[in-house]
Amino acid sequence: MPGMENEGSNLSRAEEIKNQANEAFKAHKYGQAIDLYTQAIELNSQNAVYWANRSLAHTKLEEYGSAIQDATKAIEVDPNSKGYYRRGAAYLAMGKFKEALKDFQQVKRICPNDPDATKKLKECEKAVMKLKFEEAISVPESERRSVADSIDYRAIKVEPQYLGAKIEGDVVTLDFVKKMMDDFKNQKCLHKRYAFQIVLQMREMLQALPSLVDINVPDGCLLTVCGDVHGQFYDLINIFELNGLPSEENPYLFNGDFVDRGSFSVEVILTLFAFKCMCPSAIYLARGNHESKSMNKIYGFEGEVRSKLSETFVELFAEVFCYLPLAHVINQKVFVVHGGLFSVDGVKLSDIRAIDRFCEPPEEGLMCELLWSDPQPYPGRGPSKRGVGLSFGADVTRRFLQDNNLDLVVRSHEVKDEGYEIEHDGKLITVFSAPNYCDQMGNKGAFIRFEAPDLKPNIVTFSAVPHPDVKPMAYANNFLRMFQ
DSSP: OHHHHHHHHHHHHHHHHHHHHHHHHHTTOHHHHHHHHHHHHHHOTTOHHHHHHHHHHHHHTTOHHHHHHHHHHHHHHOTTSTHHHHHHHHHHHTTOHHHHHHHHHHHHHHSTTOHHHHHHHHHHHHHHHHHHHHHHHOOOGGGOOOGGGGOOGGGSOOOTTOOSOOOOTTOOOHHHHHHHHHHHHTTOOOOHHHHHHHHHHHHHHHHTSOSEEEEOOOTTOEEEEEOBOTTOHHHHHHHHHHHOOOOSSSOEEEOSOOSSSSTTHHHHHHHHHHHHHHOGGGEEEOOOTTSSHHHHHHHSHHHHHHHHSOHHHHHHHHHHHTTSOSEEEETTTEEEESSOOOSSSOOOHHHHHTOOOSSSOOSSSHHHHHHHOEEOSSSSEEEOTTSSSEEEOHHHHHHHHHHTTOOEEEEOOSOOTTSEEEETTTTEEEEBOOTTGGGTSOOOEEEEEEETTTTEEEEEEEOOOOOOSOOTTTTSOHHHHTTO
């Protein structure tokens, strides 16, 4: 029976490829693992393990939409597979606790005596209860007062034994920022009085900015664009060592996702904010999808702020993040945004300027898409791998640039092996500045130097530097750490 022999060889070949995929996964080569699991699925789509394993690899790449799709397929093929477990983990990573709870309840039904399933279900129940409690006590947006109104940092006493960096009077100086960075390098904290002073000054400054900021780089001058830093403070310091400290003559644009995952997010955000206070034109800051309450609650920043500063700072940072601009345009030619472009054509820069950004990111619309979308290699638009925003092709990029008389889109938001990737016929560059992301991806970091007037992108790559032995996600949601 040649057909049966052929089927048997397909099944055994699929198993071989799955084993290769597992090895790639163990080596943290998640993209390669996904390609191999895909080959195994093409040979045998009725093996739930292949779908569940590919779901986990997508989760590792933060492609939670794709992870949920694959886990759902695993459940269809075999309701007793790990599909519910994988889908629950992906929902959890997206902050969808109620959906995650349903899946973990199902895991418990399938494996009633599994202590791991019991533990995860209990943690999930706690998270949902906490969420319900927070919803019950929350004040409507219209009645909410700013936490800043209750803070008088001048009344906070600085103890004589505090030997760290101090702001004399109201002015943040370069000497102060350098001393603060040195203290941070030695794992010392900044006094709360000065931390409040910096964040409150930033609040005032950001509030006055438009949602789309125009940056003018004079001829012969440079601007450096950095991508995600994700709490990797020692790599941020390395960027400054390689490329110079921010100043009026050496300005930077940091393109969102300053915090979360890396466990030195407080140090990163205070450093970036302090440079902005020192000299507003030395550094420009854009909002990323991780400058939001829902992400900070899950991926570590909220826990880190609570541990290193206080509960009041949790509220204050959440508010100040809502004031961050959503995008920048360099010399009317280069559009810089954290995520990407839109689900509709015809969006003008004036539409972005008109966005009322002073809120948590919505789940759809222009603001959501600016923070969450990703490019795709084929034309048109498609669903997002992440489950939020969308994927957009080179034709979408080209039309947006033509409609707005622009030359280039620069965005961040995605880990790239070399720290950057040029796509869409050279019209779109992704830049990512957190090397060896989460201490396991093995990627390089990159930044882009633009010199006026031609603004030709000069891309510089760099490797990770050592940091103190504090693991990524050390302050993250208890429950999520179980899946790392």
